[in-house]
Amino acid sequence: MIDFKNIEVVYEAYKNDELTDVELNLLQIALDENSEFKKQWDELVLLDQQFQETPMVDPDPSIGQHFEQILAYESKKQVNNKSNQSLWSRLAAAVALIILGGFSGFWLGRETDSERYGQLQEEMQQVKQIIWLSNLQQRSASSRIMAIETLNDQATVADETLEALIRVLNTDSNINVRMTAAEGLYRFGDQDKVRLAFAESLVIQQDPALQIILIDMLVQLEEKSALDELQQIVADDQVIQQVKNKAYEGISKLL
Amino acid sequence: MELYKDEEIMSRVQSGDLQALSVIFNRYQVKIYNFFYRMCYDREVCRDLTQNVFEKVIRYRDSFDVQKTFKSWLFQIARNLYRDYYHANKAAMKDIASIQYVADNAFSGLEKMEQEQQHAQLYEALNQLPDDKRELMIMSRLMGMKYEEISEATGTSVSAIKVKMHRAMRLLRKIYFELD
Numbered sequence: 083m084i085d086f087k088n089i090e091v092v093y094e095a096y097k098n099d100e101l102t103d104v105e106l107n108l109l110q111i112a113l114d115e116n117s118e119f120k121k122q123w124d125e126l127v128l129l130d131q132q133f134q135e136t137p138m139v140d141p142d143p144s145i146g147q148h149f150e151q152i153l154a155y156e157s158k159k160q161v162n163n164k165s166n167q168s169l170w171s172r173l174a175a176a177v178a179l180i181i182l183g184g185f186s187g188f189w190l191g192r193e194t195d196s197e198r199y200g201q202l203q204e205e206m207q208q209v210k211q212i213i214w215l216s217n218l219q220q221r222s223a224s225s226r227i228m229a230i231e232t233l234n235d236q237a238t239v240a241d242e243t244l245e246a247l248i249r250v251l252n253t254d255s256n257i258n259v260r261m262t263a264a265e266g267l268y269r270f271g272d273q274d275k276v277r278l279a280f281a282e283s284l285v286i287q288q289d290p291a292l293q294i295i296l297i298d299m300l301v302q303l304e305e306k307s308a309l310d311e312l313q314q315i316v317a318d319d320q321v322i323q324q325v326k327n328k329a330y331e332g333i334s335k336l337l
Numbered sequence: 338m339e340l341y342k343d344e345e346i347m348s349r350v351q352s353g354d355l356q357a358l359s360v361i362f363n364r365y366q367v368k369i370y371n372f373f374y375r376m377c378y379d380r381e382v383c384r385d386l387t388q389n390v391f392e393k394v395i396r397y398r399d400s401f402d403v404q405k406t407f408k409s410w411l412f413q414i415a416r417n418l419y420r421d422y423y424h425a426n427k428a429a430m431k432d433i434a435s436i437q438y439v440a441d442n443a444f445s446g447l448e449k450m451e452q453e454q455q456h457a458q459l460y461e462a463l464n465q466l467p468d469d470k471r472e473l474m475i476m477s478r479l480m481g482m483k484y485e486e487i488s489e490a491t492g493t494s495v496s497a498i499k500v501k502m503h504r505a506m507r508l509l510r511k512i513y514f515e516l517d
Contacts (some may be wrong), residue, residue, distance in 0.1 A: 088503065090502075090503040090504075090506040090507050090510075091503050093506070094499065094502060094503060094506070098484075122510070125510050125513075125514060126506065126510060129459065129506075129509065129510060129513060130478070132455055132456060132459045133459070133478040133479060135456075136456060136459070136479065138367050138368070138370075138371045139370065139371055139374050140367070141366055141367055141370035141383070141384070141387060142370075142380065142383075142384040144384065145366060145370065145384055145387050145388055145391075146362070146366065148388045149359075149362050149366075149388070149391050150359075152391070152392055152395055153355060153356070153358060153359065153395060156355060156395050156396070157355045157356070160353070160355060309397065309400075312400065313397065313399055313400045316399065316400055316402075317399060327402075329400075330400065330402045330405070333397065333400040334410060334413050335417070335492070336417075337393055337397060337400075337413070337414045337417055
């Protein structure tokens with residue numbers, strides 16, 4: 083039975099046709115016999131009437147013009163995308179070949195004495211990194227998980243460590259290791275590199291549980307740049323519906 | 338096309354008929370503009386935010402789930418944009434509670450003085466509500482959204498929306514009749 087002491091509850095229920103026959107009768111009695119109830123009821127009715135009678139403010143006409151321009155642009159893009167797809171693929175491959183060829187020539191002629199000393203210093207840093215990385219490549223998944231969890235006590239980590247975690251996230255054969263890598267990276271979610279990695283990993287991962295975790299993390303981190311990857315998930319026929327639903331939800335929250 | 342439901346139109350849009358979005362725009366442009374207007378009373382900001390809403394509808398058209406309610410999705414975009422704008426520009430924004438209602442173009446012409454007075458009183462009362470209650474009243478009473486649609490747009494349960502509405506109505510009524 084509805085609480086007649088709470089007039090707003092009764093009013094809303096009445097407006098939404100949610101009152102039973104008994105409650106409707108009680109409402110009529112209250113309106114007929116309780117002057118205070120009637121007064122408050124009439125106040126609510128008046129407020130509603132005023133809301134309904136309020137005319138809308140006219141929007142700026144430039145909004146419509148802007149919309150038409152965006153729509154025209156997007157329509158043209160849609161047509162161009164279809165016809166240029168094969169052309170861009172060929173162009174991209176050609177550019178990649180040119181760039182790769184250029185870099186090979188650049189590095190081969192660069193070694194001098196001062197650069198060798200700099201390289202030695204760099205190698206020492208790399209040795210330390212290699213030791214930690216070797217732990218990440220332990221045979222057992224639990225050892226790899228433990229290696230990742232050693233980062234839990236660190237407030238900051240080197241870029242190379244983050245990159246190693248990202249590689250684990252994307253390439254480790256064990257789902258639990260990949261999930262632990264995601265959790266480890268999430269602690270450093272204030273870094274652009276991490277957020278970008280989550281977005282990119284989303285379309286690489288095949289495991290639905292991890293996809294859902296990544297979507298949740300991206301939403302928590304409010305990473306709007308992940309919208310394109312989320313759209314890809316939604317459009318991918320290979321992705322299961324639960325993950326798509328999560329992606330829809332994520333898009334709605336980030337938009 | 339004008340008789341199609343929003344979700345049917347979006348389905349056509351997702352199939353490639355971009356021009357169908359014009360129907361959506363014509364249906365919702367005024368409502369979205371007025372939603373922002375009643376939140377911030379700044380026409381330039383309202384114009385920009387309204388443009389942004391429809392830009393996002395165009396750009397992310399494929400991410401709308403046609404099984405859901407389009408109106409809720411649209412207002413979710415609007416809410417998110419307003420929230421982002423508010424957080425970025427809090428210091429520079431008008432103090433809504435202190436805005437004296439001035440009859441704008443919507444009330445010109447044949448509106449009676451008494452009716453204008455009542456509308457002024459309504460909006461002054463509305464402006465004194467906390468942001469979350471004001472937003473809820475705008476969505477429910479001015480935008481005509483059902484509780485289920487508000488629930489989808491805000492990510493809050495229907496029962497929680499109902500409780501918030503009751504409290505908002507009670508507070509609005511109290512403020513309005515104290516202004517009398």
